[in-house]
Amino acid sequence: MHTLDLVAPTTQELVSAGLQLPVMEAFYTIQGEGRFTGHPAYFIRLGGCDVGCVWCDVKESWEAAKWPVLSIEKIVEDALAFPGRLVVITGGEPLMYNLDPLTRLLKEKGFTTNIETSGAHPFSGNFDWVCFSPKKFKKPHPSIYAQADELKVVIYNKSDFAFAEEHANMVNADCELRLQPEWSKASKLTPEIIDYVKNHPTWKISLQTHKFMDIP
Numbered sequence: 783m784h785t786l787d788l789v790a791p792t793t794q795e796l797v798s799a800g801l802q803l804p805v806m807e808a809f810y811t812i813q814g815e816g817r818f819t820g821h822p823a824y825f826i827r828l829g830g831c832d833v834g835c836v837w838c839d840v841k842e843s844w845e846a847a848k849w850p851v852l853s854i855e856k857i858v859e860d861a862l863a864f865p866g867r868l869v870v871i872t873g874g875e876p877l878m879y880n881l882d883p884l885t886r887l888l889k890e891k892g893f894t895t896n897i898e899t900s901g902a903h904p905f906s907g908n909f910d911w912v913c914f915s916p917k918k919f920k921k922p923h924p925s926i927y928a929q930a931d932e933l934k935v936v937i938y939n940k941s942d943f944a945f946a947e948e949h950a951n952m953v954n955a956d957c958e959l960r961l962q963p964e965w966s967k968a969s970k971l972t973p974e975i976i977d978y979v980k981n982h983p984t985w986k987i988s989l990q991t992h993k994f995m996d997i998p
């Protein structure tokens with residue numbers, strides 16, 4: 783005799799569907815970088831990254847299994863407790879996950895949705911602003927180029943200027959172009975970036991202003 787069991791989906795299946803996601807931390811702060819510098823924003827930092835940047839400032843995010851898996855309803859409910867309605871989804875590498883359900887729910891609740899991504903995985907989600915920060919350590923997925931509203935390249939050594947220009951040639955013509963000094967080398971690199979931007983005025987400089995303010 784066969785019984786037809788209704789088997790509850792596993793956590794892994796719910797994560798694959800984007801209905802539950804590993805969250806390293808979520809915090810209300812001031813966007814420190816890029817186009818929305820200075821704007822109050824609620825950051826959702828998803829756990830897990832396979833890009834491996836040597837200078838990454840959140841290496842503790844890399845291992846997804848370390849972080850609690852939360853339902854998208856809980857993630858959005860937590861965001862609603864703060865007065866701001868700008869959300870930044872970051873990580874880790876947020877595009878490791880299907881972001882369609884989370885961004886759909888955030889937009890239903892009235893949030894503006896921004897993402898910080900290396901573009902190393904297929905694009906998903908409904909975003910008002912896509913900040914694409916390509917990395918030499920893992921090639922971006924082709925789906926990111928048409929989506930990027932902002933290209934933000936971290937400058938760690940001189941060869942990164944050429945890497946930045948290569949990517950500028952692949953994004954849409956209206957994509958905003960920014961160069962951001964790698965934090966630990968910022969005192970040496972910032973004058974070089976200032977010179978570069980003055981000589982290549984399609985670029986702007988982006989600083990990690992939250993680190994100067996000593997806020998998350």
Ligand SMILES: C[S@@+](CC[C@H](N)C(=O)[O-])C[C@H]1O[C@@H](n2cnc3c(N)ncnc32)[C@H](O)[C@@H]1O
Binds near residue numbers: 837874899934963
């Ligand atoms: C920690 S990453 C998380 C999102 C995604 N994995 C990415 O790299 O875009 C957020 C932003 O911080 C930048 N970033 C990370 N470490 C940095 C550092 N040491 N100095 C300057 N920017 C850094 C990244 O390039 C990215 O624009």
Ligand SMILES: Nc1nc2[nH]cc(C(=O)O)c2c(=O)[nH]1
Binds near residue numbers: 814
């Ligand atoms: N204040 C603040 N601004 C940020 N902009 C991008 C960040 C990130 O880690 O994705 C970040 C962050 O960690 N804090």
Ligand code: SF4
Binds near residue numbers: 835838839840873
């Ligand atoms: S892609 Fe982003 S989170 Fe991943 S290692 Fe690089 S900077 Fe860190």
Ligand SMILES: [Mg+2]
Binds near residue numbers: 839840
């Ligand atoms: Mg950060």
